[in-house]
Amino acid sequence: MPISLIEDLRTYVLQQACAIQAIPAPSLRESQRASYLKEQLIQIGLPEVIQDEVGNVLACLPGGSGAPLLLTAHLDSVFSEGQNLSLSRSESKITGPGIGDNALGLAVLLGIGLLGAQHQWHLPGDLWLVATVGEEGHGDLKGMKAIVRRFAARPVAYLVLEGIGLGRVVHRALAVRRYRIHVRAPGGHPWAAREIPSAIHTLIAIAHELLHVPLPASPRTVINIGVIQGGVSVNTRAPEAWMDMELRCEEETPLENLEVEIQRVLRQYRGWGRGISVDLLHMGNRPAGSIPPSHPLVQKVRLCLAQFGIDATLEQASTDASAPLSQGYPAVCIGLARGGRAHTAEEFIEIESVALGLRQVVCLIQNMWD
Structure with a gap:
């Protein structure tokens, strides 16, 4: 037609x-x-x-x-x-x-x-x-x-x-930047291996600290943790956990400063416990x-x-x-x-x-x- x-x-x-x-x-x-x-x-x-x-x-x-x-x-x-x-x-x-x-x-x-x-x-x-x-x-x-x-x-x-x-x-x-923070740990039984660090516990601590990083009101800036995954079972100290996070801002420069702060937080958790590794993966950059x-x-x-x-x-x-x-x-x-x-x-x-x-x-x- x-x-x-x-x-x-x-x-x-x-x-x-x-x-x-x-x-x-x-x-x-x-x-x-x-x-x-x-x-x-x-x-x-x-x-x-x-x-x-x-x-x-x-x-x-x-x-x-x-x-x-x-x-x-x-x-x-x-x-x-x-x-x-x-x-x-x-x-x-x-x-x-x-x-x-x-x-x-x-x-x-x-x-x-x-x-x-x-x-x-x-x-x-x-x-x-x-x-x-x-x-x-x-x-x-x-x-x-x-x-x-x-x-x-x-x-x-x-x-x-x-x-x-x-x-x-x-x-x-x-400006949008997206990251994955990936935590690995030895894992183990929550009672028998209670001294071994948990990847999930570590990730929660990291998330808590990142969500309390001061953000500028102008230009408007936000942090969002959109996905968290990890663990094996309710009675296992998690050997692995990760979260996807994004930063959004009206301008680029505040995000550059925030990335420096994220790296600072992750450095202190890399030595948090025996066998813990913390990696930051860049997942996206929307300019x-x-x-x-x-x-x-x-x-x-x-x-x-x-x-x-x-x-x-x-x-x-x-x-x-x-x-x-x-x-x-x-x-x-x-x-x-x-x-x-x-x-x-x-x-x-x-x-x-x-x-x-x-x-x-x-x-x-x-x-x-x-």
């Missing part, structure tokens, strides 16, 4: 979002979902569809000799391969894990590709549709970092799509960067949203836009629909709002080279 109206396009996009959501795609294990996106882009009839060395899927709608525009959405989900991905649908919303973050974003990539192909768009520059790997969790922006290396400063802009958050415009990137609210790209997004009666909310966050922003390249991350409960089984998108999100994206594409 020719795509001629936004309502028709919304129907196609929602069908695709439901199909994409049903394909498991944990970070750095997105190959099945990537294959589906690649197949759909080929079926649309785009002349160039490729998959790069890290697993990103790229498709080009050829344009004129102007700078290219990149429209991106991440392939991965926070949910494991064993997650129940059942969806429910009412007249007003679709609910299910990952439907907004980021099945809808990927579906809009397909929708824009279909619209451009059927209407034979010839934009001032090439339009690249890019599905990236490794945005969530320990993915460390692997896909988007590769895209930025590939395109560098050539694009007129990097437009990053997230399914939830219509009106949200992320033009500032948070800071920004463009100002007065930047032409931010102003274009605000104007497009205003056309549809939506007030833009300018925000700072860690998204795929962090990679180009950290290099000084024009980039924003924008939301496509109203919704909520992201990263839970109750995640949802409001069906009616998707049409507004699509209008926003089409408006931006049409005005990007002005």
